[in-house]
Amino acid sequence: MLRMVLKAPRTTLLAEVCPDPEPAHGELRLRVRACGVCRTDLHVVDGELPPRRASVVPGHEIVGVVDAIGAGVTGVAIGERRGxxxxxGSxxxxxxxxxxxENLCDDPEFTGWTRDGGYADTVIARAEFTFPLxxxxxxxxxxxxxxxxxxxFRAWRMACEGRKVERLGLYGFGAAAHLLAQLAIHQGQAVHAFTRNGDGAAQALARDLGCVWAGGSDARPPEELDAAIIFAPVGGLAPLALAAVRKGGIVVCGGIHMSDIPSFPYALLWGERRLVSVANLTRQDARDYLPLAAAAGVRAQVRSYPLSAANAALDDLRRGAFVGAAVLVP
Ligand SMILES: [Zn+2]
Ligand SMILES: [Zn+2]
Structure with a gap:
């Protein structure tokens, strides 16, 4: 198999050829067909998520085809496409x-951080933590x-829980926001997209997808928001988002890592506004989301890279060089 390995934080990934691994009890082997490049991979590569093992293959948006099945696995067939x-693991x-x-498990496993992930042509996964697509x-x-x-989706469900959300704000219009915007618009919400100041390409994508408003992150939206979700890893957005939501509104931080949130006046939180984080996912989230996304016609805008260009894809993500999502193809 071919894999792109991180040997130490803040180094480039190295291409390595090694024998195919065999699935252990409860595991599957997937031939990777595509693996998305997520901002969390940057946090792993940059050491903002501290290393959990001597070396690791990043990547946790894996689409593959089952080509070997370990003992004790039922309900999965060779040749099946799974994500x-x-x-x-939990x-x-x-x-x-x-x-x-289980998203808050005390002893979890994370693909591409504590286990080898999908920046490879082959990956081993726990069968119960994969899903038909x-x-x-x-x-x-x-x-x-x-x-x-x-x-x-998990952040959005949290934002909509216990309040009527007609006007939704999304801070950071990258991979997550451009997908969620499609679902939220399909559900009738008016989506307001906040991008880096002057990021005309991201604002244009937001408008193309049907967002009612797109602007820089320090702009005040034309109307009060019922809820906002922050996808950019920038703590300074939290007070801005709180200032944009109504009484009883909520701001959900969707990233695994964020720079420090600056101090802000209590008045921004007053009025039963809430500032919360969303962590990881549960398998039930995946079971709920995947059919819903398919039914709503959610489609990622993708820039593909060959697997060997993983470092370039990460650099492009860091620089904000593309809109939508980057995907590696072995
Ligand atoms: Zn991710
Ligand atoms: Zn647990």
């Missing part, structure tokens, strides 16, 4: 796992759904 997301016994919050969505378009789509 493997960020949550690569312990099943901690209080969070027992209470339906809806037909009619190409491998390239399906890959970003597995994290950008899923995490966006």
């Amino acid at each position: 493997a997301p960020w949550l690569g 312990c099943g016994v901690c209080r969070y796992c027992r209470e339906g919050q 809806p037909a009619g969505i190409s491998d390239l378009e399906a890959a970003p759904l597995l994290c950008a789509g899923l995490i966006g």
Whole structure:
């Protein structure tokens, strides 16, 4: 197999050829057809998520075809297309796992961080943490759904829980926001897209997708928002988003890593506004989201790179050199 390996934080990934791994009990081997490039991969490569092992293959938006099945796995067939997301395993016994919050598991496994991920032509995954993918969505378009789509969906469900959301703000209009915008618009919400100041390409994409407003992140939207979700890893957006939401509104931080949130006047939080984070995903999120995204016609805008160009894809993501989502193809 060919894989792109991170040997130490803040170094470039190295291409390595090694024998195909064999799936252990409860695992599958997938031939990777496409793997999305997520901002979390940048946090792994840059060491903002500290290394959990001596070296790791990043990548957790994996679309592959089952080509070997370990002992004890049922309900999966050779040749089946499946997706493997960020949550690569949970312990099943901690209080969070027992209470339906495996996203908060005390002893979790994460694809492309604690386990080798999909920047490779072959990957081993725990079978119970992979999902069949809806037909009619190409491998390239399906890959970003597995994290950008899923995490966006989890953040959105949290934003809509317990309040009527007609006007939604999305801060950082990259892979996650461009997918969530499609779903939210399909559900009748008026989506307001906040981008880096002067990012005309992202604002144009937002308008093309049907957002009612697009502007720089420090602009005040034309109307008060019911809820806002921050996808950019920029803590300074939190007070801006709080200032844009109505009383009883909510701001959900959707990233795994964020720069420090600056201090802000209590008045921004007053009026039962809430500032919360969303962490990881549960398998139920995936079961709920994938059919919903397919039915709503959610389609990723994709820029594809050959697997060997993984470093270039990461650099382009860091620089904001493309709109939509980057996907590696072995
Ligand atoms: Zn657990
Ligand atoms: Zn991700």
